[in-house]
Amino acid sequence: GQQLNQSPQSMFIQEGEDVSMNCTSSSIFNTWLWYKQDPGEGPVLLIALYKAGELTSNGRLTAQFGITRKDSFLNISASIPSDVGIYFCAGHSGGSNYKLTFGKGTLLTVNP
Amino acid sequence: GAVVSQHPSWVICKSGTSVKIECRSLDFQATTMFWYRQFPKQSLMLMATSNEGSKATYEQGVEKDKFLINHASLTLSTLTVTSAHPEDSSFYICSALLAGGPSEQYFGPGTRLTVT
Numbered sequence: 245g246q247q248l249n250q251s252p253q254s255m256f257i258q259e260g261e262d263v264s265m266n267c268t269s270s271s272i273f274n275t276w277l278w279y280k281q282d283p284g285e286g287p288v289l290l291i292a293l294y295k296a297g298e299l300t301s302n303g304r305l306t307a308q309f310g311i312t313r314k315d316s317f318l319n320i321s322a323s324i325p326s327d328v329g330i331y332f333c334a335g336h337s338g339g340s341n342y343k344l345t346f347g348k349g350t351l352l353t354v355n356p
Numbered sequence: 357g358a359v360v361s362q363h364p365s366w367v368i369c370k371s372g373t374s375v376k377i378e379c380r381s382l383d384f385q386a387t388t389m390f391w392y393r394q395f396p397k398q399s400l401m402l403m404a405t406s407n408e409g410s411k412a413t414y415e416q417g418v419e420k421d422k423f424l425i426n427h428a429s430l431t432l433s434t435l436t437v438t439s440a441h442p443e444d445s446s447f448y449i450c451s452a453l454l455a456g457g458p459s460e461q462y463f464g465p466g467t468r469l470t471v472t
Contacts (some may be wrong), residue, residue, distance in 0.1 A: 275459050286360075286449045286463035287400070294458065332399065336459050342388060344461060346399045 250333050250347030257323055258355050265331060265350045266317040273335035276309050276316040277344065281330045290331075291318070323354045357383050360452050362464035369440055370472055377435045377467045379450030385430040386452035390461060391423070394447045406433045430455065440471040 250267045257263055267276075275294055279287035291302050293309035293316060300307055306319045316335075320327055333347040359382040369375050379389055387408045392400040404425050405413045412425035422444075424436040433452075437444055447468055451461040 277460065279463070284447075284466070284468070286362075286451075286466045289358075289460060289462060292458065292460050334461075342453050342459050342461070343390075343402060343405065348399045 248333055248335060248345055248347040250350055252350060253348070254351040254353070256353045256355065259323060259325060261323055263320040263323055263327075263352060264317060265333075265352075266315060267333035267335070267347045268315040269335055269345070270314070271337060272313040273345075274313070274338040275336040276307070277334045277336070278305075278307050278316070278318045279332045279334060281332060281349075283329075287332060320352075323352075325354050325356050328352055328354050358454060358460075358462040359383050360450065360462050360464040362450055362467050364467060365465060366468040366470075368470045368472060371441055372439055374436055374438045375440055375469060377437075377448055377450075377469075379433045379435070379452070379464050381431045381452040381462075384452070385455045386433075387430060387455045388453040389427060389433040390451045390453070391425060391433075391435050392449045392451065394449060394466075400449065403435075437469065440469070442471045445469055445471045 248267045248269050277292050278290045281287040291307040296313050297311045298309040304321045330349045330351050332349045334344040361380045363378045389406040391403045394400050403418045406425045406427040408427045414420045427433040447466050449466040451463045
């Protein structure tokens, strides 16, 4: 199936730094979701976006639904060691099947 | 809220045997559940969509006779890997869609299957 272009593939940062990652799609999405996955675990929903231009925060996380509806970004401010993991974006184009298209993930490493 | 469980969390089986994995939505009803497969360092690959009371919809390339899905209630879907082979070894993850809610999928913790 279709894949989203998620970048960067990996990031190595120092504790306290801010992080930004984004996803782009060739087609329009009605919903953007951001998940975090720890090793050996299932993805955990971080933020859900439903309207073009929407900017939503969850603690130190902020995500935006691009106005073209073909992109989204996730920012993490003041990173801490427990932010380590793989972050996935996912999009839903609408309709009744609710199938999500996933990005390939961004592996975040935070050095204390 | 929106907790999804999977059982077992890991399983080892011999080639040729069948393995059943359960996915339960603990505090909400889910008319739709999804089954994914994930290989190391890769993204999630959708295998099938499971709708309560009806047949599952399989993605292209997924053998429906090998991966049997049953969604008998609003809180339980099962995936049975039949006649398992070593190449079926993988991390299987289910997700559940909140009935009547927004299009947010909540994931289970995954099941690690190893076929020897």
